[in-house]
Amino acid sequence: MTVNLGASRSYPIFLGEGILPGLGDETRKRVTGGRVLVVTNPTVGSLWGREAERSLAEAGFAVYRAEIPDGEEYKTLDTAAHLYDRAFEAGLDRSCAVVALGGGVVGDVAGFTAATYMRGVPLVQVPTTLMAQVDSSVGGKVAVNHPRGKNIIGAFYQPVLVLADVGTLRTLPGRELRAGIAEVIKYGVISDAAFFGWLEENLERLLKGDPEALTYAVEMSCRIKARVVEADETEQGLRRVLNYGHTFGHALEALTGYRVYVHGEAVAVGMVAAAKLSVLLGLLDEESYSRIEQLVRRAGLPADIPADLSFEAALTCMERDKKAQDGRITFVLPEAVGRVGFYPDPPADMLRRLFS
Secondary structure, three states: OEEOOOOOOOEEEEEEOOOHHHHHHHHHOOOOOOEEEEEEOHHHHHHHHHHHHHHHHHOOOEEEEEEOOOOHHHOOHHHHHHHHHHHHHHOOOOOOEEEEEEOHHHHHHHHHHHHHHHHOOOEEEEEOOHHHHHHHOOOOEEEEEEOOEEEEEEEEOOOOEEEEEHHHHHHOOHHHHHHHHHHHHHHHHHHOHHHHHHHHHHHHHHHOOOHHHHHHHHHHHHHHHHHHHHHOOOOOOHHHHHHOOHHHHHHHHHHOOOOOOOHHHHHHHHHHHHHHHHHHOOOOOHHHHHHHHHHHHHOOOOOOOOOOOOHHHHHHHHHOOOOOEOOEOEEEEEEEOOEEEEEEOOOHHHHHHOOO
């Protein structure tokens, strides 16, 4: 499929099982320089690095590798600075590419580096987690975190291609697979009731790693996200639907030091909280809320706001979120399964009830 953003910035998404060996040829079609820097982490590098690098070398690239630690706490300017050093050492110029081989942290930091090194070099996204395949590798958001908030320092920077080999999901730990399913559920809630119904019927296949089910889930998720990004690349309006669950979720991640929840788990809690808020505001019926909550729980994901989480601290964190405007929080709330709306500044007493 293709993300259509005009002739100069549209890019393809290659999706399938066993397609990683085609990385070099597809990159060569879009990158004129002779060098690539493969950014990965030690785990992914040991599993898939050799195959990716062999493909790139066979396509005529001089291949260099930079490994960064795994974990949200390493998504920082310091890590980006390390990658700048490796890019300089490798002799990358503006015709050369950065290849992000890994999950969301690798994709975000490598993407931020590509966007800012020499004012921009080609970026190739090779996501190896379900979360990255359905979300962070598509759409051009790249960022690093700051002590005051998640993804505060970043840019919109589109890749030249995305290659998502669902075969890489075979080695994904169960927790990471479930975290990715949270984002898949999000797409059903915000845009496609039929897809949500498919998820209700096929969740066990996804949890077991069924390749056919995973391929369909990734394809549907990417198609939904591509439609949204094509209509609103820089999040001026419609693209904000993709933030469903993320206002609460980002606050939960920040207040627990990015060490308790992986991103998808925090989003799962945020989606259920937003759905409950929607019920309290009279926007969503109880049956639809129950479907959302039960699907999240069946996926083995957390659904409850921790009892010891401070409402005041969470509210302050949400007010500082990059999605807030002048301290006003706009929530993405489900109105039905398959449809959401934007609701600014819900009453504080309603928000507080979510924490009781």
